[in-house]
């Protein structure tokens with residue numbers, strides 16, 4: 001398993017940028033939107049650019065150290081495990097450094113945690129380290145006990161990160177409370193990514209203080225510049 005990325009929050013804008021997966025996942029996204037997102041990610045100095053798997057391979061700016069993140073089983077999580085595994089493996093073959101997979105959170109609500117763990121294990125087996133595997137639990141759709149149980153399943157299955165949200169669920173996105181519950185569940189053994197609905201710097205820094213070490217943001221520029229971003233993905 002890759003070493004968890006647990007660097008604490010720090011005050012500088014460039015250090016905040018290095019916690020960000022700059023994200024563009026709009027279903028109606030066009031190639032020019034993705035190219036703009038990649039260029040903006042490089043300009044802002046963020047950690048990675050996060051896109052849909054059909055956008056891979058990406059052309060990165062010359063000399064850039066930008067990482068590539070692809071989502072998997074996104075956004076519903078209701079894909080067969082073998083399909084998620086194949087999707088993740090293809091994304092890595094096409095240049096993804098990190099995979100953000102969505103669990104079957106309906107199964108989690110049912111209490112079928114062993115099935116959730118098996119689903120994560122299937123993807124982990126398809127994309128072993130050094131690929132970083134993040135597990136999106138859609139925390140706003142789950143109660144705290146279920147969030148805790150799913151975090152345990154993700155840890156047991158070898159995930160590098162647990163991640164709050166897709167940003168697509170009507171129940172909402174990341175909250176400080178969810179990050180705190182996740183931190184209690186995984187300690188410092190698994191890293192935490194907060195994503196979905198983070199629109200300003202104050203909220204971004206609150207997530208980091210609560211225990212996240214990575215942020216998923218479509219409003220990266222506005223957040224880094226201290227403004228308030230619009231809803232988006």
Ligand SMILES: O=C[C@H](O)COP(=O)(O)O
Nearest residue numbers: 167196197216218232233
């Ligand atoms: O994982 C990333 C999310 O889709 C980003 O959500 P957002 O558009 O609310 O920042």
